[in-house]
Amino acid sequence: MEAQVSEACAVAASASPAKWSPPSDASRTIKGVHAMLHPRNIVLVGATDKPGNYAERIWNNLIKYKYAGGLYPINARRDTVWGVPCYKDFASLPEQPDHVLVLVPARFAAQVIRDAAAAGARSATIVTSGFSELQDEESLRLAAELQAAIHETGLAVTGPNCLGNLSAGENLFTNIDDRIVTMEAGAVAIAGQSGAIVMAIRQALEDRGVGVGYMVTTGNEAGLETTDLMTYFAADPSIRVIVLYLEGVRDTKAFRDACKAARAAGKPIIALKLGASEGGRAAAMAHTGALAGSIETFDAISTREGVIRVRGLDELIETTECFVHATLPKGNRLAAVTLSGGKRGLLIDAFYSAGLNFAPLSRHASEQLAKMLGPGSIVGNPLDAGFAAVVDPSVYMKSIQIMIDDPDTDIVIIDAELPKAPHELRERNLRIVNEMAGKAAKPVIYISAMSIGFTEFTKSLRKSLPHIAVLQGMDRAVGAIKSLIDYAALPKEVPDIVSSSKPSARAVLERALRSANGAALDEIASKKLLKAYGIPISKEAIAQTAAEAVRIAKQIGFPVVAKVVSAEILHKSDIGGVMLNLTTPADVKKAFETITARVKKLKGKPKLDGILIAQQVKADLELVVGASFDAEMGPVVLFGTGGVDIELMKDVALAGAPLDAAEARKLIGRTKAGVKIGGYRGKPPLHEASAVKALVGLSNLIADAGNRIASIDVNPFLINAKTGVAVDALIVLNNTAARHAAGH
Template identity: 85%
Template sequence: MEAQVTKASVSPSPWSPASDASDVVKGIHAMLHPRNIVLVGATDKPGNYAERIWNNLVKYGYEGGLYPVNAKREAIWGITCYKDFASLPEKPDHVLVLVPARFAVQVIRDAAAAGARSATIVTSGFSELQDEESQKLAAELQQAVRETGLAVTGPNCLGNLSAGEKLFTNIDDRVVTMEQGAVAIAGQSGAIVMAIRQALEDRGVGVGYMVTTGNEAGLETPDLMRYFAADPSIRVIVVYLEGVRNTKAFRDACKVARAASKPVIALKLGASEGGRAAAMAHTGALAGSIETFDAIATREGVIRVRGLDELIETTECFVHAAVPKADRLAAVTLSGGKRGLLIDAFHAAGLNFAPLSKHVSGELAKMLGPGSIVGNPLDAGFAAVVDPSVYMKSIKLMIDDPDIDVVIIDAELPKAPHELRERNLRIVDGMASRAGKPVIYISAMSIGFTEFTKGLRKSLPHIAVMQGLDRAVTAIKSLLDYARLRKEVPDIVSGSKASARAVLEKTLREAQGAALDEVASKKLLKAYGIPISKEGIAPTPAEAIKLAKQIGFPVVAKVVSAEILHKSDIGGVVLNLNSVAEVKKAFNDITARVKRLKGKPKLDGILIAQQVKADLELLVGASLDAEMGPVVLFGTGGIDIELLKDVALAGAPLDEAEARALIGRTKAGVKMAGYRGRPALHQASAVKALVGLSNLIADAGDRIASIDINPFLINPKTGVAVDALIVLNNAAAKRAARH
């Protein structure tokens, strides 16, 4: 029998969590830096997961103890096989669970009792399946993880990588470079996470950690994000998300990463059907989970990418490009055609090249000679043919110029040794290191890296090397957007008054049906400081006439029924009523239309409201997203809302500055500022409405599904809500009432 593959302990990690770190962070550290690894369910059946993981651990030279466990075997893979935890030569530390699902729960309990600190459950057959037995096993596993306190990844995952420890508890048989890289990856799909790691390695970008979280019965992706944020060896955190299970935990983890100046680059699956189905108002139809994820996660410093190629380019950019001070771009190319491509691509992304300073322009004019065109981007191609030093001198001028924040160079890395190009690249890398600003090489097309290219790339740590112009521009825009964020953003809590919250509780307690009628909705909105038009509800034509006289003509007549969600669709709104006769006719016409409707909806009366002169109709709304929680919407309102979709979203609650920023992201906001010489509209009323609405949806928890104020009418002197619909989450409201 060959010598036993064991070692009592490994060298201490260069970093360890502080003594006051959370138990979760300490548990993850134990998982990624274990003293030993125990494979429970070891078998030498060819091609099985246990053997593939064992081979990787041996191949890459993991230095801790390695112990296979199988009660039916005395030897396996040429070494001793142990029957249980008690027979091991030392306490188990990290346990790989490879037994069938029905045995996994007991293995977790036994491992914890034997002294293990962490586990990875590779086994599948839990919550990913829909049968009753699998769901029961999943619940039992979650309970075991909670009770034992083990740091557990999985089940249904493919293992992890900790490059500094030469630990690869993974089934992947592709070559892995065991170097402590600056990127950490976590995600629910093992195949996608492994593909990301491989693609980054192929580009010469080192991955320090890779964790596949599977069904997340224990550790979830936000837990890993917090750990990576604390590890000083990591600069960029990459996550693949199939869903956000705990919104608060995710947002808190994002805040921790942002405070540590570590961008989170996220690839997330599509929109939430549950979020859309829950909403019956316009607001809910417009708020899909991807849009809501962007609204909330971007606020916390997350960069969401749309695909794997974009993820690789963005990661490359953030790993090797310093965060710029501002967005003044400059570029050097050797081709007039590529100069044009650069201008077009950056302009399409809303980015433009800054005018060069007088100093740089003057120096370039001297180098390029009489009649030359000095511009940004700079086409140095013709001059460089005459004098090759012009190229490098131009780059140096731009890197050294304090009025330029980002320097872009149109070039790709060589595929084979090339003395001049290699020398120039190393000179530029040194310049970038000293300048502390982003210097980014862009290849207009994707070009494969040879082994020589990968090695050269690794020797240039201070420059980003990007492929594909459009993807590169997107990544650079993300870098600039990230630079604009404040490093730390204080938690914004609801600023509502106790009196407003009292009205909310009373309204929800007394609510009947799926939605509040317009009168009840507006009463609640008014309590939260949202401007409301003058109005009253009339049970009879005579009362309607009386209200119209009190309010003053012209007025509007609208149906009031919690069972009619969109009044205009059934002819339930009549505008421009300028006389007693018109009010009486409108009352009778609306009443008759309601009586003809199928289902005979209950009519609570006719609302007589002030008709407000509007220069612009706005949508102000809020929705409870199934994944990300409460979100506020703002944009152009009225009957064309679905057609125009001029809507921006933000997480709730908002402060006034965030409300103004939200308005500024829409075309409606441009119009409100005084578009094409027109007078500016009353933005303060819209800000007040957004802040109040955001406080309301935040205070409601999960009891309100959506709030729709459409339209919110605004003119230069005022802005008021003239229509409102609040859709309830009845199940949540009833649950709260019982408690």
């Protein structure tokens, strides 16, 4: 067995191509990940030949795939294991350890990390489980001890509770998976917290003929996190597409920085993201929190950084295939060739539903097709070349070439699937189209309407066609192509936007947080804070008596609105705490008395702070402007159609905070409310500038407050042709964070 190991290493070393190495000024993270994926040797601590155990399965994979470096098992109680010498400890190894696989029980893992670092190791993978995933007191203690050891030693560590890694260029497979793996240094890198899902993604891509250069399972992420892997993959020139399985984002800034690095390198990040965070659910005390769930917040922030979030594994595979083999388009002008009228209809419907359409062909291309197809033929896009191709098979290939050559098309789609068995004509056509695509400055994409299983022949044929993407399933294919178009339209680098708030506004914020009692600021305190941040509010004042309410109404001018003021009543309309269209002193007196009586009858006897008398603004449109602090992604702002039907309509869009005026206008433009503001069906445009000002101010406020404010709800924000004002506001606090920051 020892001779077998030596022979395998020698063969792999002779065939190994030159490897990329990080520059000397690369970050410690990049150097650490590189050491883990390109180690000089691998040491298995906890080696045992008990049949079927993880250590043996990993050892067998390292032998099977001919890892070129040294392989050293360690077990203090064994002299030999798996037919080779077994070492007592790191000191007895024939060379300094480099990458260490930790397979010992959880209680010994931290000491192994310390001993490995002391012996000169640079990285480790902790396969062992039994840490924070169990959530009992002892497991959490072991997790803290392990994290401390990793921090003290500075080792680059994945795990614990992970299933190992793949580095195809090194023939390194420190994984328990016993399915066949093709060791080719492909353009895809995969990282994720679930070993089973990451392994399934790798297998599915391999079944589709897509090579995976790296696969890293991060487990509990006591050391290296997914963001660290993203940073490394962004720097490695062999990788073109980064695939992630994310259960959560622990460090928002690190995640965004890694996304920016990948975006600057032109590498799309395709992510399958799970779940809604506790932070998002807690923020549901306000409308904004209920509408801005964790997934929506993730999209709002990460999409701007070039992340493509997919909804499931099938969509992930199609999108990855698309980005690996399709060049980025210059625009969204689609062209398609099919041999079926029915398929033509399916293509039109599917792309139209995704907001994409087939472009008119250039005059030259149309004339070429008409001449080729003959008198009476219909030249359209998509082109149904079926009937003409029956008469003259060359028509099909000539049609594809015309579409590719047409300067008025950006993407060429071909309705066809790969054959499952040798087929001379179809193979020849595919190779010709692949050659056309290699010379074209636009993506050429094959689509099959349904998923077709790949045979070994299909996989082999697919690998010989590097310049064309081959997508399966109409809906998934359309989603992948839309992602390709959207990604291509992003700027290569996204500048950071910082808060533009004034020191005076930040001082008002700090005073409001220090003086806050309860879960929320009342409407008066909320509006005072909004006004400090430049958000226009209506004329108003609080009254303690009916007579005072009448006096305030006369000063403001009729008509007015009366509203309950209580930090304990979050949604005033729900309890009859808002009365509109008060046009006389008698109306105001009655409204004051009615609202006061309603509050006294409420269960729990909420404290009544007064009745707010406010200017009634004539509105052409009710908007909602909101913000929240997401536990994973940080501050986010929301804009859309407001009023009492806000949850029913759900016409809202979100963006990361803070915003500048340009980003605020983009956010408005993503909603139906934005269409109305621009002037809808002949109506005059509304005062967009006031909505932009409100969004910028609100985004600065939530960014300055950080996690001390859970959510801000400005609903409604009333807008007409001349102005826009906030007439209601609710600021929900994260009391623990607010009190800690205030020194309480």
